[in-house]
Amino acid sequence: MYSSGKLGRELVFVSFFIFFWTCTSSATSGALSEPSIAAQHDAWMVQHGRVYPNSAEKHRRRQIFKYNLDFIQKHNNQGNKSYTLSLNHFADLTNQEFLASYTGALYNPHTLPPSSNTYHNITLTAADIDSSVDWRKRGAVNEIKYQGQCGSCWAFSAVATVEGITQIKTGTLISLSEQQLVDCASYDGCHGQSMERAFEYIKGNGLVREDEYPYTGRQWTCHRVGGVDLTMIRGYQSVPPQMEEELLKAVANQPVSVLLEAKGQAFQFYSGGVFDGRCGTELNHAVTAIGYDGDANGKYWLIRNSWGKQWGEGGYMKIRRDTGTPEGLCGINLHATYPVV
Incomplete structure (x- = not known):
């Protein structure tokens, strides 16, 4: 029979052992306890204003959050990566849900407008361009915008390039309307469109300022805005595919719309560094190339x-x-385009 003192000492020892084993196991595997995950998810919900309709949905979203958090921790704990991941406002979405709502570039070379087949080789050599370019530093890039749960990346990419070349030519940076493209350049602007259709629309109709036609993240009936100055382009050019030097020269001249594959959790939770994660060539997302450079992690x-x-x-x-x-x-x-003014 144990004495109370001996029993107390053994309980303390067992408790310490369990605590030590749990911490060591968590550190080794990257796993977190359920209370810790619940606390992090609750804090994340407050930070991002997330409210779920019922407890079942909250539980489902918490499991997705846990899965994403585990992926992020395992990646960052490897310690030999050129880029890092972190929780963001997409942390309670599966990658499939994320892709369905936040991409939207349509790429089918057989259905593009005929003019998109004309490629333009810029008359520069690699020796003629700067070793690094950042169009933000030259005043040709507006603040980051947010497309919301609308597959309108194509509109944001096209608008950013028109804003950029307009500033380069005029010295004035203005914010133009993505919503005008969502409403007017596509029959279902929140479910994607090609860059070529976007530029064809801008060529024929021009763009108004964002404050004249503000973004809502939903498609509405197209309406004209009268009595405002329109920003026009003469057309657009395509960069020859699979020729990185040509893309480099194009970006040295102006911001360029590029398509890429944005699939995978690594892309979803990218937070910094030079991304070199696993991805293919199923082009599903439009972004804007605004520069190039290199650091210790590469070009x-x-x-x-x-x-x-x-x-x-x-x-x-x-x-x-x-x-x-x-x-x-x-x-x-593989697919890059830019406006001509």
């Missing part, structure tokens, strides 16, 4: 996204370039 493209400032490096991404493959990482060298 990269600088892209402007439309997923808000909570994603990536304040809304931007560095994605590896000079990979030695013609298509580039995530297919970034």
Whole structure:
């Protein structure tokens, strides 16, 4: 029979052992206890204003949150990656749900307008361009915008390039209307469109300022805004596919719309560094290439996204370039276009 003192000492020892084993196991596997996950999810819900309709949905979303958190921790704990991941406002979405709501580039080479088949080789050599370019520093890039749960990335990418070339030519940076494209350039603007259709619409109709036709994240009936100055383009050019040097020269001249494959949790939760995660060439998302450079992690493209400032490096991404493959990482060298004014 145990004495109370001996029993107390053994209970303390057992409790300490359990605590030590739990902490060691969690650190080794990257796993978190259910109370810890619940606390993090609750804090995340408050931070992002997320409210669920019932307890069953909250439980389902918590399991998705747990799965995403585990993926993020395992990636970051590897310690040999050129980029990091973190929780963001997409943390309670499966990757399939995320892709359905936040991408939207349509790419089918057989259905593009005929003029998109005309490629333009810029009359520059690699020696003529700067070793690094960042169009933000030259005043040609507006603040990061947020497309919301509408597959309108194509509109944001097209607008950003028109804003950029207009500033380069006039010295004035204005914010133009993505909603006008969503409503007027596509029969279902929240479910994607090609860049070529966007530029064809702008060529024929022009764009009004964002404050004249503000973004709502939903498609409405197209309406004209009278009595305002329209921003026009003469047309657009396509960068020859699988020719990274041509894309480099194009981006040295102006911001360029590029398509890429944005699939996978790594893309969903990218938070910084030079991205070189696993991805293919099923082009499903439009972004804007606004520069290029290199650092200790290698050469990269600088892209402007439309997923808000909570994603990536304040809304931007560095994605590896000079990979030695013609298509580039995530297919970034396959389909790029830019407006001509």
